[in-house]
Amino acid sequence: xxxDVGADVDVDATGRAEAAPPASASSGARLQAGAGLxxxxxxxxxxxxxxxxTGMAVAxxxxxxxxxxxxxxxxxxxxxxxxxxxxxxxxxxxxARRRTKPVVAGTVSVTAVRRAAITALALCVxxxxxxxPLAGTVHLIGVAAAWTYNLRLKATPLSxxxxxxxxxxxxxxxxxxxxxxxWPAWWVVASAAxxxxxxxxxxxxxxxxxxxxxxxxxxxxxLGPTRARLLLPLPLVTATALLALxxxxxxxxxxxTALAVALIVAVGSAxxxxxxxxxxFLGAIGIAAADVALLLQQxxxxx
Numbered sequence: 001x002x003x004d005v006g007a008d009v010d011v012d013a014t015g016r017a018e019a020a021p022p023a024s025a026s027s028g029a030r031l032q033a034g035a036g037l038x039x040x041x042x043x044x045x046x047x048x049x050x051x052x053x054t055g056m057a058v059a060x061x062x063x064x065x066x067x068x069x070x071x072x073x074x075x076x077x078x079x080x081x082x083x084x085x086x087x088x089x090x091x092x093x094x095x096a097r098r099r100t101k102p103v104v105a106g107t108v109s110v111t112a113v114r115r116a117a118i119t120a121l122a123l124c125v126x127x128x129x130x131x132x133p134l135a136g137t138v139h140l141i142g143v144a145a146a147w148t149y150n151l152r153l154k155a156t157p158l159s160x161x162x163x164x165x166x167x168x169x170x171x172x173x174x175x176x177x178x179x180x181x182x183w184p185a186w187w188v189v190a191s192a193a194x195x196x197x198x199x200x201x202x203x204x205x206x207x208x209x210x211x212x213x214x215x216x217x218x219x220x221x222x223l224g225p226t227r228a229r230l231l232l233p234l235p236l237v238t239a240t241a242l243l244a245l246x247x248x249x250x251x252x253x254x255x256x257t258a259l260a261v262a263l264i265v266a267v268g269s270a271x272x273x274x275x276x277x278x279x280x281f282l283g284a285i286g287i288a289a290a291d292v293a294l295l296l297q298q299x300x301x302x303x
Contacts, residue, residue, distance in 0.1 A: 032107050033107060033108050033112065035102075035107065036102035036103075036105070036107030036108030037083075037102070037108050037112060037113065037116055039102045039107075040082065040083055040086040040101070040102045040103065040108060040113050040116075041078075041079050041082035041083050041086075041116075042078075042081075042082035042085065042086075043082075045078070045082070046075070046078040046079060046082050048285075048288075049074060049078050049170065050071055050074045050075045050078060052170075052292055053070055053071070053074045053170055053171075053173070053174055054067055054070055054071040054074070055292070055296065056171060056174045056295075056296075057070040057071075057174050057177075059296050060174060060175070060178050061178070061179075062174075062177070062178060066131065066177065069127065069130060069131050070131060070173075070174060070177065072123075072127045073124060073127040073128040073130075073131055073136070073139060073173075074139075074170070074173075076120045076121070076123045076124035076127055077120075077121075077124040077128070077139065077140075077142070077143040077146075079116070079117075079120040080117050080118075080120035080121035080124055080143065080147070081143065081146040081147065081150070081166075082117075083113050083114070083116045083117035083120060084114075084117040084121075084147055084150045084151075085150045086101060086102070086103055086110075086113050087103075087110055087113045087114040087117055088150045088151060089101075089150075090103045090104070090110040090113075092214045092215075092216070095214050096210040096213065096214055098210070121143070121147075124139075124140070124143060125140060128140050128143075128173070131173070131177040132176060132177045132181065134176050134181060135172075135173050135174075135175075135176035135177040135181070136173075138169050138172045138173050138176060139169055139170070139173035141165070141169055142165060142166040142167075142168070142169025142170060142173070143166070143169075145161070145162040145165040145166045145169070146162055146166045148162050149162035149163065149166075153218075154216060154218055155215065155216045155217055155218055156217075156218060156219075157218070157219050157222060158219070159200065159204075159218030159219045159220070160196075160197050160200050160201075160218075160219045163196035163197055163199060163200040164193040164194075164196045164197050165193070165196075166196060167192045167193055167195055167196030167199070168189045168190075168192045168193040168196065170192060171184045171188050171189060171192050172184050172189060185246075185247070186246075187242040187243065187246035187247060188243070188295070190239075190242055191239040191240075191242040191243050191291065192239075194235040194236070194238050194239035194242070195235070195236070195239045195287075195288055195291065197235040198232060198235040198236040198239065198284050198287075199284055199288070200219075200220065201220050201228050201229075201231065201232045201235070201280075201284075202232055202280045202281040202283070202284035203281060203284075204218065204220040204221070204228070205220065205225060205228055205229055205232070205273065205277060205280050205281065206277040206278055206281070208220060208221050208224070208225045208228065209225070225274075226274070229270050229273045229274065229280060230270055232266065232269075232270050232273075232280055232284070233263075233266035233267050233270050236262060236266045236283075236284060236287045237259075237262050237263050237266050237267075237287075239262075239287075239291060240258055240259050240261075240262035240263075240287060240290065240291055240294070241259055241262075243255070243258070243291055243294050243295055244256070244258055244259045244294065245259075254293075254294055254297045255294060258290045258291065258293070258294040261286075261287070261290050262287045262290060262291075265283045265286050265287055265290075266283060266284075266287060268283070269282065269283030269284075270283075
């Protein structure tokens, strides 16, 4: 039989058919595709969220095996979200010429990214539910919210909502899997939701002009770059304030320090963001790190 008969066909981001690489493709090409797939999952946020939730499980006194289960469930959920984002946005990213995107750069096909997203989601479901039916359901609601953002809400005034729901679901997932299935403290959930809103603003800021040019009119895009940048400190600082002030007992040096750092970083990055567009996003990451440190210092518990 001819080797070309029945060969796989892929479709790139622009909709053009392309032949899949032959079985004899070089290992270098495969490594490039693997690297492209890794980059397409948004590795920074994926790793950060996974490590954070695993750390919360450890701090909550969870046994090693269940900590690994948390890590696996959160990791597969985040991978599915990152890959689905790049798969859904492939045509739009190509139009905007975002060469930093692996699909646009041609290092991995949109079909491969789409399949990876579906596979990760399929793994996330049983892993989440294995941690506990209620906890798993809460986590899957958060993952579903993120997929809803990718598929539809990204271009609507409600684009902030999936971020708030998705971030709020994470500490609840960890807490509900602990002994006794306790709900997390309300200020932890509220703080996580506010961090999600801040992350949304910070993440979108550098791309607002390109998003508007390709028809994306989400909440930050409707605000415009200046108003979105100036609004950014509000959810971030409020999130830190909740962790520092809402918990029973004295604020302490750690709480006061975290709140001061959040205020300085948030306001400073917002004011300087017109000159350095990526600065607000880096500032948001720094504030999130301070919040995590504060949360663990307050007794290493989320309940």
